[in-house]
Amino acid sequence: MPNNKDSTNDETYRVRKLEITDKNKGFMELLQQLIVCGPVTDDEFQNRFKEFESYGDDHVICVIEDATSSKIIATGSVFIEKKFIRGCGKVGHIEGIVVDSSARGLQLGKKVVNFLADHARSTGCYKVILDCSADNKAFYEKCGFKEKEIQMIFVRGVNFSPFLFKQVNSSPVGHSQQVEGAIEIYFI
Numbered sequence: 001m002p003n004n005k006d007s008t009n010d011e012t013y014r015v016r017k018l019e020i021t022d023k024n025k026g027f028m029e030l031l032q033q034l035i036v037c038g039p040v041t042d043d044e045f046q047n048r049f050k051e052f053e054s055y056g057d058d059h060v061i062c063v064i065e066d067a068t069s070s071k072i073i074a075t076g077s078v079f080i081e082k083k084f085i086r087g088c089g090k091v092g093h094i095e096g097i098v099v100d101s102s103a104r105g106l107q108l109g110k111k112v113v114n115f116l117a118d119h120a121r122s123t124g125c126y127k128v129i130l131d132c133s134a135d136n137k138a139f140y141e142k143c144g145f146k147e148k149e150i151q152m153i154f155v156r157g158v159n160f161s162p163f164l165f166k167q168v169n170s171s172p173v174g175h176s177q178q179v180e181g182a183i184e185i186y187f188i
């Protein structure tokens with residue numbers, strides 16, 4: 001495990017794309033630190049991995065493997081959305097950023113976000129966006145993002161009556177109600 005900021009610059013903590021064998025290196029356990037994942041069998045993992053693989057550069061999941069322990073200690077993903085607007089432009093959506101609790105504060109999260117934003121840029125995206133809690137706003141600002149707009153959410157099985165959609169940022173407008181401190185953040 002890294003023990004200082006400089007150690008994150010060497011090859012020991014290289015960012016690479018997810019590999020099918022990463023399930024055996026603690027990838028799912030790492031995701032559990034982000035959100036409840038539920039059980040995923042090896043077959044389910046492999047099928048979903050192959051599905052993602054078929055999207056090529058349009059859906060990239062990256063990881064950092066600790067070369068010493070062979071454990072996956074950081075991950076994140078970017079989805080490239082193709083639009084008609086902006087001359088058939090593209091937008092990158094960053095999701096699922098998480099660093100193992102024992103390796104936080106060592107620039108690994110920033111490294112993952114930079115890798116994904118660079119990928120979005122290299123595929124021609126005119127902007128990169130993500131949603132985050134108010135607690136993580138400062139982290140994404142350190143990665144070069146800025147707060148912009150609001151986030152709306154519709155969750156299957158959750159009754160938002162009397163409002164169909166809920167605003168989830170910290171400055172409610174109209175009749176929306178705040179359900180969590182999420183904000184939308186833009187890069188580029």
Ligand SMILES: CC(C)(COP(=O)(O)OP(=O)(O)OC[C@H]1O[C@@H](n2cnc3c(N)ncnc32)[C@H](O)[C@@H]1OP(=O)(O)O)[C@@H](O)C(=O)NCCC(=O)NCCS
Pocket residue numbers: 033034096097098099100103104105106107108109110111131132133135136137138139140142
């Ligand atoms: C948020 C998270 C990914 C940050 O990863 P990390 O590797 O610890 O962050 P880094 O070391 O790359 O931090 C980069 C910079 O952001 C700062 N930073 C990180 N988290 C921060 C926070 N919550 N609030 C304020 N600043 C923060 C760091 O101090 C560092 O600043 P510096 O460059 O001036 O030294 C990590 O804490 C995590 O996995 N949290 C749980 C899952 C989660 O909430 N993911 C985000 C989902 S939107």
